[in-house]
Amino acid sequence: MVQAALKKADTESLANFTPRQNAVLEKALGLLVKGGDRALTTARIARAANCSKESLYKWFGDRDGLLAAVVTYQASKVRAPGSGQLPETAEAFRAQLTGFAFDLLSVLSGDVSLALNRLAIGQASKDDAQLGRLVLERGRKVIGLRAGTLLEAGRQRKFIQYDDQQAAFRTLYGLIIRDFHVRQLLGDALDARESDFETQASSAIDQFFKLYGPDKNRAREISQT
Amino acid sequence: MVQAALKKADTESLANFTPRQNAVLEKALGLLVKGGDRALTTARIARAANCSKESLYKWFGDRDGLLAAVVTYQASKVRAPGSGQLPETAEAFRAQLTGFAFDLLSVLSGDVSLALNRLAIGQASKDDAQLGRLVLERGRKVIGLRAGTLLEAGRQRKFIQYDDQQAAFRTLYGLIIRDFHVRQLLGDALDARESDFETQASSAIDQFFKLYGPDKNRAREISQT
DNA sequence: GCCGAACCGTACCGTACGGTACGATTGTGA
DNA sequence: TCACAATCGTACCGTACGGTACGGTTCGGC
Incomplete structure (x- = not known):
C-alpha cells in the first residue's frame, strides 16, 4: 500500500x-x-x-x-510486491505470511536473483563491496520492510507475539530459506521436495507459529533470551 | 574441544x-x-x-x-571435528547441539570460509560449477554428517523427535544461520548482538527444541507435514 | 535544407593474465 | 665427481578485456 x-x-x-x-x-x-x-x-x-x-x-x-x-x-x-491490505483475521494473517514465504523462495531461486547475487558476492571480496551493499540495500532491505509491516500487524492483532521484531524476522527468514540460498548460489540443484515451494512455505510458517504464535494450549515460554 | x-x-x-x-x-x-x-x-x-x-x-x-x-x-x-562421544543426558545433548551451532557460526563467519565461498560462488555461474560442487562436497556435506549423527543420537535417546532427519537438519541450519551467511558473503558486517555467537547459538537451539523437543507440558503437534 | 547533438560501428591502445620455454641452481645417488 | 631430476626465476607469447578515438549516420530544431 x-x-x-x-x-x-x-x-x-x-x-x-x-x-x-x-x-x-x-x-x-x-x-x-x-x-x-x-x-x-x-x-x-x-x-x-x-x-x-x-x-x-x-x-x-x-x-x-x-x-x-x-x-x-x-x-x-x-518493486516490493504491494503487500495488499493488512490482515484482520488469523487465517488471513497466516495466509499472508505463507504467501510471503512462497514469494521469498521463488524470488531467491530465480535465475536473475541468483545471477545478481553471484555477481555481487564475487565482487564483494574487493575492498569496497559496493555491489554487495547495493544488493543488500535494494533487495534485502525491501524484503525486510515488507515482512516487518506484516509481522507488526500480526503482533498488534495478537496473532503472534515477540519482543524483538528484527530477531523474529531473522528467525522467519531462516525457517523459510534454510540452506537453499547458498546451496543454489554454489550451483546445487534443489530436489523435487525442496522445489515444492508451496509446501516448503506452509511448513516454514507452521514452524514459525509454533515459535511465535499465541499461547493456546501450550506452556508459556516464548523466547525470553 | x-x-x-x-x-x-x-x-x-x-x-x-x-x-x-x-x-x-x-x-x-x-x-x-x-x-x-x-x-x-x-x-x-x-x-x-x-x-x-x-x-x-x-x-x-x-x-x-x-x-x-x-x-x-x-x-x-x-577435518570433520570428531564429534566426541555421543551424549547420554539431555543436558549433554543440548550442550553438544549448542556447541555445533557455535562452531557452525564461527566457521562460516571466518575469513577463510567467506573467501572460499565467494570464490566458488563467483565461479558457479560458469557452465560446470565445479568449485561449487567441491565446496558443497567437502564443506557442507561434512557438516551435515556431523549434525546427522548428533541428531540421530538424540532421537534414539528420545531427547528430540522427528520423522525426516534431512528436514530436521535443514530447520536446525536455518535457525542457526538465518541470513547471516549471505549477508556476510555480500560484504555486510554483523552488528554486536549478531556477533555474539554463544547467545545466538543457544537461542537457536532453544528454538530448535521448541520445534523438535519431546512433548513435556505442551500439546503434541510436532510437524506432520 | 542546414546544423549540431547523440549515437553506431569499428578500429585501436595498453595492460593483465594464463600458459609455455629455457637457462641457471640445487640436491642426490652412483 | 658426474649425471640426472626437480625446481627456481625470468622472459616470452597470445589473447581478452577495459577504455578511448574517430568517421559515418540518424534525427530533431530552426
Whole structure:
C-alpha cells in the first residue's frame, strides 16, 4: 500500500534511466543470467544491445558503474510486491505470511536473483563491496520492510507475539530459506521436495507459529533470551 | 574441544599433497583471503610462495586445478571435528547441539570460509560449477554428517523427535544461520548482538527444541507435514 | 535544407593474465 | 665427481578485456 503509485513506469523513467538505457540494461541482464559475470564484458553488451561501447561509458561511467546500473535496474523492476491490505483475521494473517514465504523462495531461486547475487558476492571480496551493499540495500532491505509491516500487524492483532521484531524476522527468514540460498548460489540443484515451494512455505510458517504464535494450549515460554 | 586428534599432520601428507605443495597452497589461501579471487593469479602465487609458475602448472594442471587444490587443501585442514562421544543426558545433548551451532557460526563467519565461498560462488555461474560442487562436497556435506549423527543420537535417546532427519537438519541450519551467511558473503558486517555467537547459538537451539523437543507440558503437534 | 547533438560501428591502445620455454641452481645417488 | 631430476626465476607469447578515438549516420530544431 505504501508503493501504490509508480506502476505505469515500465518503459519510462525507470530508476532515472532513459528507455534506451533500460533496454541496454535489460540485454546486459540477459547476458549475465545466461553466462555469468564472465560473459558481461563491455564489448558483448554493446554487441547484444546494438549500441557502441562509447555510449556505455558515456552513460554509466565505467564497468563498475554499469554493473551497479544493472542491479539498480533490476531492483526498480520488481518493486516490493504491494503487500495488499493488512490482515484482520488469523487465517488471513497466516495466509499472508505463507504467501510471503512462497514469494521469498521463488524470488531467491530465480535465475536473475541468483545471477545478481553471484555477481555481487564475487565482487564483494574487493575492498569496497559496493555491489554487495547495493544488493543488500535494494533487495534485502525491501524484503525486510515488507515482512516487518506484516509481522507488526500480526503482533498488534495478537496473532503472534515477540519482543524483538528484527530477531523474529531473522528467525522467519531462516525457517523459510534454510540452506537453499547458498546451496543454489554454489550451483546445487534443489530436489523435487525442496522445489515444492508451496509446501516448503506452509511448513516454514507452521514452524514459525509454533515459535511465535499465541499461547493456546501450550506452556508459556516464548523466547525470553 | 571436539577436534582432538589430527593435530600433528600440519606439514605432512595433508590430502595427497607434498609438504612443499601444501606450503604453496597455504600461501595461495593467504592471498585469497587478503585480496579475493582477483588477487589469486598464478604469477602472484608463484611470487608469494617462492616457486615458479612452471611448477604450479606441473603440480596442479591449470588455474582451475589450482583453485580446486586450494579448496581441497583447506577442507583437509579442518577435518570433520570428531564429534566426541555421543551424549547420554539431555543436558549433554543440548550442550553438544549448542556447541555445533557455535562452531557452525564461527566457521562460516571466518575469513577463510567467506573467501572460499565467494570464490566458488563467483565461479558457479560458469557452465560446470565445479568449485561449487567441491565446496558443497567437502564443506557442507561434512557438516551435515556431523549434525546427522548428533541428531540421530538424540532421537534414539528420545531427547528430540522427528520423522525426516534431512528436514530436521535443514530447520536446525536455518535457525542457526538465518541470513547471516549471505549477508556476510555480500560484504555486510554483523552488528554486536549478531556477533555474539554463544547467545545466538543457544537461542537457536532453544528454538530448535521448541520445534523438535519431546512433548513435556505442551500439546503434541510436532510437524506432520 | 542546414546544423549540431547523440549515437553506431569499428578500429585501436595498453595492460593483465594464463600458459609455455629455457637457462641457471640445487640436491642426490652412483 | 658426474649425471640426472626437480625446481627456481625470468622472459616470452597470445589473447581478452577495459577504455578511448574517430568517421559515418540518424534525427530533431530552426
